[in-house]
Amino acid sequence: MSTFDEMTLGGQARSPYQDYKGWFDAQDVDWLKEKSSDAEKVFRRTGITFAVYGDAEAAERLIPFDIVPRILSGKEWRRLVQGIEQRVRALNAFLYDIYHRQEIVKAGRIPRELIAGNRAFVPEMIGVRPPGGVYTHIIGVDIVRTAEDEFYVLEDNARTPSGVSYMLENRETMMQLFPELFGRIKVLPVENYPQLLRESLAKVKPTGCAGGPTIAVLTPGIFNSAYFEHAFLADQMGVELVEGQDLRVVDGRVAMRTTQGYKTIDVLYRRVDDDFLDPLTFSPDSILGVPGIMDVYRAGNVAIANAPGTGIADDKAIYSYMPEIVEFYTGRKAILNNVPTWRCSEPDSLAYVLEHLEELVVKEVHGSGGYGMLVGPAASRREREAFAEKLRARPSNYIAQPTLSLSSCPVFTEKGLAPRHVDLRPFVLVSDRIHIVPGGLTRVALKEGSLVVNSSQGAAPRTHGCSMTEGKRPCC
Numbered sequence: 001m002s003t004f005d006e007m008t009l010g011g012q013a014r015s016p017y018q019d020y021k022g023w024f025d026a027q028d029v030d031w032l033k034e035k036s037s038d039a040e041k042v043f044r045r046t047g048i049t050f051a052v053y054g055d056a057e058a059a060e061r062l063i064p065f066d067i068v069p070r071i072l073s074g075k076e077w078r079r080l081v082q083g084i085e086q087r088v089r090a091l092n093a094f095l096y097d098i099y100h101r102q103e104i105v106k107a108g109r110i111p112r113e114l115i116a117g118n119r120a121f122v123p124e125m126i127g128v129r130p131p132g133g134v135y136t137h138i139i140g141v142d143i144v145r146t147a148e149d150e151f152y153v154l155e156d157n158a159r160t161p162s163g164v165s166y167m168l169e170n171r172e173t174m175m176q177l178f179p180e181l182f183g184r185i186k187v188l189p190v191e192n193y194p195q196l197l198r199e200s201l202a203k204v205k206p207t208g209c210a211g212g213p214t215i216a217v218l219t220p221g222i223f224n225s226a227y228f229e230h231a232f233l234a235d236q237m238g239v240e241l242v243e244g245q246d247l248r249v250v251d252g253r254v255a256m257r258t259t260q261g262y263k264t265i266d267v268l269y270r271r272v273d274d275d276f277l278d279p280l281t282f283s284p285d286s287i288l289g290v291p292g293i294m295d296v297y298r299a300g301n302v303a304i305a306n307a308p309g310t311g312i313a314d315d316k317a318i319y320s321y322m323p324e325i326v327e328f329y330t331g332r333k334a335i336l337n338n339v340p341t342w343r344c345s346e347p348d349s350l351a352y353v354l355e356h357l358e359e360l361v362v363k364e365v366h367g368s369g370g371y372g373m374l375v376g377p378a379a380s381r382r383e384r385e386a387f388a389e390k391l392r393a394r395p396s397n398y399i400a401q402p403t404l405s406l407s408s409c410p411v412f413t414e415k416g417l418a419p420r421h422v423d424l425r426p427f428v429l430v431s432d433r434i435h436i437v438p439g440g441l442t443r444v445a446l447k448e449g450s451l452v453v454n455s456s457q458g459a460a461p462r463t464h465g466c467s468m469t470e471g472k473r474p475c476c
Contacts, residue, residue, distance in 0.1 A: 002147045004407040005419065006070065016073040019185045024068075029416070032067065035177050036412060039065045042176070048169050048228060063166055065173065066411045070422065070442040080151060080426065081436050083336030084141050086326060088428050091158055091313050093329035095135035099125045099309060109324045114317060120366065122274060122309035124281055128298050130307045132204035132431060137305035138197070138269075139428040140164075140441075143336070145407035152339045152404070153322070154423060158313035159306055160271050163441040164427050165229035168193060168236075171439065188438035194236035196429055196437070201267045203431035204303045213266035213303075216240040216256060218247070220272050220288045230271050244272070249292040254302045267303045268293075274308050316365040316399045317343060339404065345396035353400040354391060357384045360400045362391070377403050411444060421445040 007014060013021035024032075048063045072080075097103055098115050099122075105112050115121055140161030142154040171190050175182055198215065205213035219230035221243055234241035246257050247265070255262035270277065276286040281294040296302045312318060318325075320341040326334040342349040342360075353360060357376045364372040374387045391398055408419035426440040 003405050003419070003421075004145055004147050004149050006145075006407055006409040006422070007417075016071040016076070020069065020071060020181070023181060023184060032412065033414075036065075036067050039067065039173050039177060042173055043169070046169070048166070063169075064444075064446065065170060066444060067174070067177070068410050068412050068417065069174065070409055070424070077438070080143065080336070083151070083153075083334070084426060084428060084436055085434050086330055086332070086335050087141065087153065087156070087322070088136075088139055088430060088434055090322075090326040090329045091139070091156060092133075092135050092430065094325050095158075095307070095310060095313060096129075096133070097329075098312070099128060104325065104328050107328065109328050110318075110321050114321075115312070118312055118315060118318075120274075120309075120311035120315050122312075124294060124298075125307070125309035130204070131206045131300065131303040134204050134305075134430050135307040136310045136313060137200065137204060137307075137430050139430065140425045141428065143424045143426070144339075144404060145424075147405040147407075151336060153336050154339060155316065155319060156313055156322070157425070159311040160273070161425070161427065162226040162229055162271075163425055163443075164193060164437075165232040167427070167437075167439055167441045169232075190437055190439035193427070193437055194233060196435055197233065197269075198237040198239065200429040200431040200435065201269060201303075201305055204305065205266050206300055206303055208301065209266045214239075214264060215267045215269065216242045216265050218242055218244070218268050218270040218272055220276070224271070226271065233269075239269075244286075244288045244290050247290045247293075249290065249296055252296060252299060252301055254290060254293055254296050265302065267305065269305045274311060277304075277308060314366075316341075316363055316367070317345070317396075320399055339401045342400040344391055344398040344400060349400075350391065350395045353398075354388055357388060359403060361403055362387065362398055362400045364397055365399060366397075375403070406445075409442070409444070418448065420448065 005014075007017045007021065043063055043065055094104065098105070102112075102115065104110050105115060136158040138161060140157035140163065142157065144152050144154050146152065168190060201215050202213050215237065216239055217230055217234040217237075219227060219241060221227065224230070231241055240256060242256050242265075247254055248257075248262065249255070250262050250264075253264045254268065255264050272288050275283045276288040278289050278291060278294040279286045280291045282289070293302070293304075294308065297304055297308070319338065320343050322338050323334045326332070342353050344350045344353055344362075353362065357374070358379075360374075360376045362374040362376070367373060374384065376384060379387070406421040406423065409422045410417035411420045422442050422444050424440050424442050427437045429435040429437070
């Protein structure tokens with residue numbers, strides 16, 4: 001299977017990589033190995049980790065770091081920006097619509113049962129207009145590149161996307177290790193993301209909030225896989241990091257406990273899933289959320305980012321309708337294509353998938369983190385047969401996609417540069433405007449030939465840089 005190489009074309013460095021490749025070839029290999037070791041020490045000292053659920057041997061891992069950056073040209077980045085902005089606008093319009101008049105359902109563009117029967121649909125959000133009219137304030141769009149040099153959206157992360165802290169730490173580490181590289185190759189900055197995030201959150205404060213809003217990050221606690229990121233972002237924004245036990249409803253407002261009594265919170269950046277957000281509305285057994293917060297939210301007295309109910313936009317069955325969703329709300333064809341998708345809830349599609357399991361990737365519609373999926377070409381016959389039984393038992397729980405030849409980017413190994421498959425997650429902030437951060441998280445499949453690039457499945461987050469003005473080439 002042919003692969004698009006991000007660095008080389010026809011044996012020569014591609015235009016975005018020419019300056020970097022010239023720099024790399026001039027370096028001493030032993031020195032680069034020493035620098036790579038230094039980066040690992042920095043990450044270990046800083047505590048840059050992520051947890052892997054169900055992995056008894058390494059429940060918490062150091063973030064793997066690679067010194068070879070992912071580089072996109074200005075032209076490539078502008079192409080992505082246009083498509084991402086269009087998609088994000090459509091997602092917010094879609095979320096508003098399905099919790100109000102459901103015009104897209106009435107128009108027959110999406111089946112009613114796909115919304116009404118979706119476990120991520122939150123009936124308590126019907127008729128609710130979030131502060132600022134924004135549903136999904138922070139979005140991560142996973143993008144892959146194929147052998148034909150085409151970008152595809154692999155999935156949308158509109159609920160609680162993670163990974164931006166790794167992008168920021170990777171960039172800072174690269175600048176510390178190789179300052180001369182940044183003098184040689186100009187890139188747009190990403191280090192102002194925490195400031196942009198705070199400004200974006202402040203702009204969606206409740207209408208009754210006078211002056212600057214009080215913002216806090218709600219975390220499930222230290223045992224969450226992304227706790228490092230929760231603490232990192234709170235610290236970088238200069239806001240409080242709180243848990244559910246720190247909060248309560250006081251006089252119709254959400255307030256946090258302080259040494260001087262309870263202080264009102266106006267904007268809550270929550271990293272707690274819907275089911276655990278309010279035990280009075282959702283799971284009564286939850287100790288992670290705040291009893292009564294949904295009543296405060298519906299009254300317009302607190303902004304929650306991202307809004308409850310946005311998880312339906314992460315649903316992979318909904319994803320399969322994104323071309324129709326984009327066209328319905330923007331009046332234009334989608335700039336960025338979806339990966340072709342078979343909805344197993346449809347009998348003809350199910351029959352095709354069952355007949356071609358050895359060729360396809362099958363995913364749970366509510367799955368994430370690479371769990372609950374089958375990579376047909378890499379699975380044994382027994383594994384495919386067992387998965388086929390799951391498909392027959394609950395076909396509506398799955399979608400299937402072709403096995404794509406993901407682009408590869410070199411990684412630095414003991415034997416030199418070696419290609420590994422990669423994806424890309426740019427991050428988007430939405431308030432009164434859409435701001436797409438000029439960088440992103442590139443995840444690398446650590447095993448040679450592997451197509452699994454999800455961090456929780458053994459892949460490695462990695463640095464990515466984006467374009468400068470005037471067509472300058474980016475790096476890191």
